[in-house]
Amino acid sequence: MIFRKVGVPFAAMILFLIAWEVLVWANGWPNYRMASPSDLIPAYERYWPLFLEMGWQTLWRTVVGLLLAVIVGTGIGLVMGISRTLRDGLYPLLVGFNAIPKATVVPIVALMFVGAHDFNTVLIAFMISFFPIAVSVSIGLSTLEPEYRDILRALGASQATIFWKIALPKTLPEFFGALKVAVTLAFIGTNLMEIVSPHGRGLGALFDSGKTNSDYPLMFAVLLALAALGILLYYVVVALEKTFAGWAERPSG
Amino acid sequence: MTHLIDIAGVRHAYTTAEGPLPVLDGLEMQVPKGGFTAVVGPSGCGKSTLTRLVAGLMRPDEGTVQLHGEKVTGPRATVGMAFQNPVLLEWRTILKNVMLPLEIVSSKMSRAAQEDRARHLLKLVGLEGFEDKRPSELSGGMRQRASLCRSLVHKPEVLILDEPFGALDAFTREDLWQTLLDLKSQEPFTGVLITHDLRESIFLADQVIVMSARPARTQYVMDIPRSGPRTLDDLYTPEAAERLNILRHQIEVAQGRAPAEPAEPRIDPEPTERAVPETLP
Incomplete structure (x- = not known):
């Protein structure tokens, strides 16, 4: 059991790294064309304190952006799930907003709140990740079968009771599904801002400095560090999901 | 005499994009205390609307729905x-599913007492030992048993059953009929059963009401006197066959597939022998 949960994913990662190493070696690519995993070790050794500091910067801004997305996204989802009128009114706005590539919003935000790097980064992480949460919560609420409401309404339960006892728990699986998508999106948002804005901080800025100094192994090392953070946060969400919505998981046959 | 449930002259229409859609037009129904009424009728004739009226989930445009001689104005516990x-x-x-209504209507009841009550009902329907399972681990019939327990846990006077056995296979369904009768003897309630199954209606109910097609009115009322315990064999008597025949004819009338004359009397107790080939070809 432990082997399948932990051993198999680790084995897959190691196989991936080996395949990567072999690919670079077999093609004889220089490290400015494609760095290999063995090139990355010196990069990590050299910049380890920087990785820790920048990684933390990226992580906390992503998490704050994500929390904001959860709060606002759930709020919008609630409103759209409960009122049909508001849903019809808000949907086109939301879809339009989501259709704008966030890379184009980054310079605008960077200019708007110039110098407020932390705020800007959190803002972009939030903007890019709240949409799936809002949509999933609203769908979860609006697709609640009327019988579920009726069994409580027939007993004279208030709307608030129906929401807490039925609507909210029933929406949790959809919510966590969306949160998994939102986690990776939030990382993209954070890094967009960190890379684009001048004097930025975080892993994105480290990537940018690798680019300006033509330190290609550093750039690849940053990408791997981002992937590691993404995996970490994803599994935090999985753990939360198991705790709060584990009931939705069917025993596999 | 006042009935526990008294529905008189009820008319109701839903508002749709194409204008009002009348669903009920002259619905009459009286159920005495402890009675069990089955309501049958063509699909879409407004049977579920009837349950929502009795439950107080909606109010009729015209006419009255009374419980205990008191007009129903909203949901009641x-x-x-x-x-x-x-x-x-x-x-x-x-277990927690069955306890749900108690959390709402008897919040003063201690948790232990709520649990005891739920366990007691689950035992009555044969679900002892499944209290801590999740619904997804149970079969369809078992889930429906749990659902029956939940509907009765707060000792309601009126139990509304909206095709509760409709999605079950025939054998499970017959099992659950018996379960329902057992429950009724232990936990007295006044029942209204919406069903599409005529056999179910004459087996369980002491009054069968046939509703006409939409907009529905009460088209036909059949009383079924009851005495002693019921078994499935009761469904295979000439008397039961005759009742089914009458009801089937009434449904055909409701669907507009037969003229409204009374069903051809078939009191002949001799069951019609169907020719069965002695050897299969």
Whole structure:
């Protein structure tokens, strides 16, 4: 059991790294064309304190952006799930907003709140990740079968009771599904801002400095560090999901 | 005499984009205390609307719905409901599902007492030992049993059953008929059963009401006197066959497939022999 949960994913990662190493070696690519995993070790050794500091910067801004997305996204989802009128009114706005590539919003935000790097980064992480949460919560609420409401309404339960006892728990699986998508999106948002804005901080800025100094192994090392953070946060969400919505998981046959 | 449930002259229409859609037009129904009335009728004739009226989930445009001689103006805790879909909450155990109505209407009752009450009912329907399972671990019939327990846990006076056995296979369904009768003898309630199954209606109910096609009115009322315990064999007597015949004819009338004359009397107790080939070809 432990082997399948932990051993198999680790084995897959190691196989991936080996395949990567072999690919670079077999093609004889220089490290400015494609760095290999063995090139990355010196990069990590050299910049380890920087990785820790920048990684933390990226992580906390992503998490704050994500929390904001959860709060606002759930709020919008609630409103759209409960009122049909508001849903019809808000949907086109939301879809339009989501259709704008966030890379184009980054310079605008960077200019708007110039110098407020932390705020800007959190803002972009939030903007890019709240949409799936809002949509999933609203769908979860609006697709609640009327019988579920009726069994409580027939007993004279208030709307608030129906929401807490039925609507909210029933929406949790959809919510966590969306949160998994939102986690990776939030990382993209954070890094967009960190890379684009001048004097930025975080892993994105480290990537940018690798680019300006033509330190290609550093750039690849940053990408791997981002992937590691993404995996970490994803599994935090999985753990939360198991705790709060584990009931939705069917025993596999 | 006042009845526990008294529905008189009820008319109701839904508002749709194409204008009002009348569903009920002259519905009459009286159920005495402790009675069990089955309502049958063509699909879409407004049977579910009837359950929502009795449950106080909506009010009729015209006419009155009374419980205990008192006009129903909103939901009340003395009503229990069960549907074709057992609507169990997947995140709760079976025991906690059954306890749900108590959390709402008897919040003063201690948790231990709530649990005892739920366990007692689960035992009555044969679900002892499944209290801590999740609904997804139970079969369809077992889920429907749990749903029946939930609808009765707060000792409602009126139990509304909206095709509760409609999605079950024939054998499970007959098992559950017996379960329902056992429950009724232990936990007295006044029942209204919406069904599409005529056999179910004459087996369970002491009054069968046939509703006409939409907009529905009460088209036909059949009283079924009851005495002694019931078994499935009761369904295979000439008397039962005759009742089924009459009801089937009434449904055909409701569907507009037969003229409204009374069904051809078939009191002949001799069952019609069907020719069965002695050897299969």
